[in-house]
Amino acid sequence: MIMTNSFHIEKMRQNAESIFHAGVRAVEPYSAVLRFCRREENILQIGNRSYDVTNFENIYVLGGGKAGAAMAGALEALIGDRITKGLVTVKYGHLAPTKKVVLLEAGHPIPDLQGQQSASATMDLARKAGENDLVICLISGGASALLSLPAEGLSLAEKQETIKVLLACGATIHEINTIRKHISMIKGGRLAQAAFPATVVTLLLSDVVGDDPAVIGSGPTIPDGSTFAECMEILSKYDLSGRLPGKVVQFLGSGASGNNPETPKSDSPVFENNFHLIVGSNMGAILAAREAAMALGYTPVILSSMIEGETRHVAAVHVAIAKEVRRSGHPAAPPACILSGGETTVTISGQGKGGRNQEFGLAAAIHLAGEQGMVVLSAGTDGTDGPTDAAGAIVDPHTIIRAAEAGMDPGLYLRNNDAYPFLERTGDLFKTGPTNTNVMDLRIMLIV
Numbered sequence: 456m457i458m459t460n461s462f463h464i465e466k467m468r469q470n471a472e473s474i475f476h477a478g479v480r481a482v483e484p485y486s487a488v489l490r491f492c493r494r495e496e497n498i499l500q501i502g503n504r505s506y507d508v509t510n511f512e513n514i515y516v517l518g519g520g521k522a523g524a525a526m527a528g529a530l531e532a533l534i535g536d537r538i539t540k541g542l543v544t545v546k547y548g549h550l551a552p553t554k555k556v557v558l559l560e561a562g563h564p565i566p567d568l569q570g571q572q573s574a575s576a577t578m579d580l581a582r583k584a585g586e587n588d589l590v591i592c593l594i595s596g597g598a599s600a601l602l603s604l605p606a607e608g609l610s611l612a613e614k615q616e617t618i619k620v621l622l623a624c625g626a627t628i629h630e631i632n633t634i635r636k637h638i639s640m641i642k643g644g645r646l647a648q649a650a651f652p653a654t655v656v657t658l659l660l661s662d663v664v665g666d667d668p669a670v671i672g673s674g675p676t677i678p679d680g681s682t683f684a685e686c687m688e689i690l691s692k693y694d695l696s697g698r699l700p701g702k703v704v705q706f707l708g709s710g711a712s713g714n715n716p717e718t719p720k721s722d723s724p725v726f727e728n729n730f731h732l733i734v735g736s737n738m739g740a741i742l743a744a745r746e747a748a749m750a751l752g753y754t755p756v757i758l759s760s761m762i763e764g765e766t767r768h769v770a771a772v773h774v775a776i777a778k779e780v781r782r783s784g785h786p787a788a789p790p791a792c793i794l795s796g797g798e799t800t801v802t803i804s805g806q807g808k809g810g811r812n813q814e815f816g817l818a819a820a821i822h823l824a825g826e827q828g829m830v831v832l833s834a835g836t837d838g839t840d841g842p843t844d845a846a847g848a849i850v851d852p853h854t855i856i857r858a859a860e861a862g863m864d865p866g867l868y869l870r871n872n873d874a875y876p877f878l879e880r881t882g883d884l885f886k887t888g889p890t891n892t893n894v895m896d897l898r899i900m901l902i903v
Contacts, residue, residue, distance in 0.1 A: 518592045562600065
């Protein structure tokens with residue numbers, strides 16, 4: 456049995472970090488691409504599809520996302536001699552060596568001018584593709600912000616304000632990306648539209664609940680099943696009409712009335728020579744974390760890779776499960792490791808600093824008060840959480856004790872969405888630096 460004194464709590468914290476890193480390694484994008492793609496002489500095998508690279512006059516590599524650099528590197532290792540030109544947009548600092556594929560850096564989660572310029576250049580390159588060309592698109596988490604090309608009549612500033620409001624209102628990523636697709640010239644299948652009639656293959660590293668390819672990176676090469684009418688329903692659901700820029704609301708309303716062209720749908724000829732493949736997902740990270748937990752002597756239990764909801768409420772439920780493990784041995788007897796993934800949301804009402812994983816950690820710490828033998832880690836697999844340098848948080852029952860010694864009221868910090876300074880003072884921020892991958896969040900609870 457793993458002991459529960461302070462020394463072993465520290466060991467448990469180390470174990471939680473090791474389990475997290477094992478999960479991230481399993482979705483490292485370079486290896487993920489090479490697991491699904493291989494080349495034998497001139498035949499490029501992508502999933503169950505085969506492409507003779509000599510049949511194409513040009514091969515273009517396009518895309519965006521936090522994992523884009525490593526994905527591009529893997530593709531270069533396979534067909535670097537055949538790539539005509541490539542352009543992939545990544546988040547600032549998420550770089551890796553490439554030879555044929557040009558990497559451009561841009562802002563995330565709020566789009567910036569660099570992202571707009573790189574999205575425009577990406578569309579220009581896609582339009583060069585002809586009927587005898589192959590376009591390979593690399594999409595990973597972050598692409599929605601990194602490839603930002605506002606629809607005609609909308610400005611970058613209006614799109615930036617729209618994203619800020621959407622990220623703060625509690626909307627799900629599916630809802631956010633529905634609106635993103637309809638105020639964009641590149642998302643929702645429009646990149647595939649620009650590349651038509653070329654053959655288009657998209658490799659996806661999923662950062663969305665359910666792994667819906669149309670939502671990953673807002674689906675620039677995927678048929679879009681959402682509509683302007685749904686956008687208006689989302690605005691109504693979160694009472695956003697008076698909070699978004701007037702031109703954006705007007706544009707969406709005009710689209711719902713049939714005055715703006717819809718995103719291309721599945722019956723469009725644009726998608727006749729279009730294939731996509733998911734090469735990495737949240738469940739892949741969770742399964743690897745499960746193996747690491749078993750190797751460390753814990754009995755692992757996977758809750759779900761599709762956890763959504765308000766972060767602080769999800770944290771309360773997770774800690775309740777941890778308490779059940781310790782009291783009754785269900786759903787597993789200690790020492791146990793409870794694993795979950797997905798992407799929660801934070802409805803921002805305060806003026807503090809943090810991210811959904813830090814808020815999860817702060818809320819969990821409050822519910823851990825008075826307990827023993829528990830460690831909770833919640834972090835983004837991309838190594839960043841909100842607009843901060845932390846990946847998330849790692850807390851235990853001593854977190855609230857350290858807060859009390861520092862004279863901090865955890866409830867006050869939670870109400871102000873101010874998890875970062877709280878966790879910084881208690882020593883519970885979890886920092887990894889950029890991981891160059893992104894498959895949403897990974898939560899690890901160790902109970903002894």
